[in-house]
Amino acid sequence: MKYFAVFLPVISVERSQQYRPLHLEFLEKGRNEGWIFANGRFVDGSGGLVIYIAESMDDVLAKVKQDPFVAMEARGYEIHEWELVMRA
Structure with a gap:
């Protein structure tokens, strides 16, 4: 599985x-x-971030x-595959 960071900037x-x-x-x-x-x-009110777990960009x-x-055009979206790095 892969991680994807999705930015949701405010449209409306x-x-x-x-x-x-x-x-x-x-x-x-x-x-x-x-x-x-x-x-x-985001505390500045500009939108939010969701980290999805999926097999592919299409998913x-x-x-x-x-x-x-x-779906209701309240937010846009920008998707980036994200590599999770955690402290050992």
Whole structure:
């Protein structure tokens, strides 16, 4: 499995507020099912970051497009494969 960092920059503050509950449900589902490693917002209000676990870029893109923030055009997205390095 690979890790993918997905930046979610704000497109619409209003739509972000409107779809936040659905977005949070989506994230919780992903964490519970094991395809989201971590997530969080940027404290400056510019958006957030989600770390997905997937086999390929196509797999993660399919999940990202299901996020209500993306589907409802409240947020954009930028995907980068991410190499996790942890202290031994």
